[in-house]
Amino acid sequence: MIRRMLASPLAGTALGLLCSPAFAANRPGDGFEVASYRLALTPDIENRTVAGREKITLRATVDGVRRLNFSANTLGIDSATLDGVALAHTVEGDVLGFDLPRPLRRGRTVKLELSYHGRPARGFAGSATTLYTSYFACDWMVCSQNKFGEKAAFSLDLRVPAGMTSLSVGNMIVRRPGADGSEIHTWKAPRPYSAYLYGFAVGRLTRVSERVGSKRLTYLSNTADAGELKRRLAGTKDMVAFLSAKAGMPLPVADYSQLLVEGDEAQEAATYSVLGSDALPRQPDDPSQDWAIVHELTHQWWGNLITCETLKDFWLNEGITTFMTAAWKQHRYGRAAYEAELNEARSRFEKARAMGFDKPLAWNGTYPTLGVRRAIQYSKGALFMAQLRVTLGDAAFWSGLRRYTRDHAGGTVTSIDLKRAMEEASGRDLRPLFAEWVFGEGLSEGQSQ
Structure with missing residues (x-):
């Protein structure tokens, strides 16, 4: 999720059930x-x-x-x-x-x-003839x-x-x-x-579909005809193949839909995404504009199939997805596009640091703004995944990501689950690296604040 992520209900919230029989249930879901x-x-x-x-x-x-x-x-x-x-x-x-x-x-x-x-x-959003949720x-x-x-x-x-x-x-x-x-x-x-x-x-929607192996891709819109839908979403097939290989498992849904609407919407749902026309590339083969389709598609694995257990580990949803957007760009456009995407993440993260705000990824406190929360959970999360890749090398890194994905498919995760998968794939002790980036220096895995 991009534009509509982390609005007021998410800011500074922590989750978790109370375990005392004499608890006072005050939070939703307690x-x-x-x-x-x-x-x-x-x-x-x-x-x-x-x-x-x-x-x-x-x-x-x-x-x-x-x-x-x-x-x-x-x-x-x-x-x-x-x-x-x-x-x-x-x-x-x-x-x-x-x-x-x-x-x-x-x-x-x-x-x-x-x-x-x-x-x-x-x-709720839409037009005179269409209504969609986000x-x-x-x-x-x-x-x-x-x-x-x-x-x-x-x-x-x-x-x-x-x-x-x-x-x-x-x-x-x-x-x-x-x-x-x-x-x-x-x-x-x-x-x-x-x-x-x-x-x-719901609405008066144009609808077209195509097959990718055993999967079906469905494109819908109230503003574009079938030809424009196919043209603007044509890259989805290659993205599915790339992400399936990196995840070590196929697209987790039999029918994946993309709803093209006006504006800059970019939001995943369980088995589909809502994409604004302004968020899609205006020019073909422009890596700087090619992010929304792959970002929301990536959530079908990391975020939807495998979901952070609480907001404390929200970076597992968004940091991995932001990193995979960069990885897709490397695959599609070359190394320079990968580095450019990571530099964008680095710039956002540095702005937060300049404000005096740099927290571990698995931090459970309150963020001063939604932009700062993004800078940590999206951008710093992506940079950490890139650092893991450098530290472990491609073979061990991608093997660890596949292990993490397969082992937790359909379930929920914490940062420790990713650490264990990467350690098992590489045979390395990653406590120092995770302490530096994820849990905080001087804190054990169960003590991050």
Whole structure:
């Protein structure tokens, strides 16, 4: 993610469940984990509103859960029940909470059912004929935006005007007539994903597809015709081949879609990306402009398939992806393009250092600005990956990255997981290097602040 990454809900936040039975659940997601979200949504393109029903299956992870907290949003909750019992709800700051009639025991599984409506404050964009979501899933549904380590199943019944095209996570498994000239498109994710990766789009969209081996690439747009779509996204096939080889595993989704819209959008979702036309190269074969497609595609492996457990290790999502953008440029344009991309990262990082702000990659504190957070987690993260490559040599480095990817596919990771994979691939003790860049000088792996 680039343009819409790390807006206010992410700034200075740390995650992690409390483990004491007598805890006070105050943060979204504390005390329980979600197994699945099942949604039925009716979006209104013209008014930028949504009405929905949602069933959340969740399990208590500690004893004594008295309240279920999620990320607050601007939706109006029309009804809420837990296993059929009506619940009251409150909104306090950035927390939407549901008070329970009796505490939940650890291990108990329950179903929270909701209905709601409203105009999301963030995460909705589009035109007069198109609506698409971008990053802030918990503004148009009820979930926990920053609980990256929680991956849940996701399915969506999307009610749209007949004849419109829709896009969401995974594949459309059913398309059936609805009431009043509508259609219901049922989408289902192929595997559990973190909630921030959920999304959808609906509109009068041009749609074209092509095959890359056993995978399908689908291009959609409300502004470009089929010819322009194929031309502007033509490099995707080569990028898929390159990233598959470096990851040691094929594209993790059977059908990868790219939605081309106006503006400078660059945002990944679980099985697709939203790309603004201004973020794509205006001239062919210009390495300085060739970043958005490969960056968001790269997240299908690092970020989506393998996700940082908490925001403390967010650099594993974005630093690796920023580095792989440089690696793609080396493959496509030569060594000079790789160095130029790393120099861009170095320039951003040096600006943060000039402000007196240089923190370890796995730092759990508060950043003064979103730009500084980017400079550390994106840019310094990419520079560290480049330093690992120099230190280990290409053979061991790429072997370590493949090991890391295969070993943790579908799961969540911390910085220690990357360290172990690189050590196993190289046979080297990387504690000093990780202490310098990732955990902080003089701190052990479990003590980074």
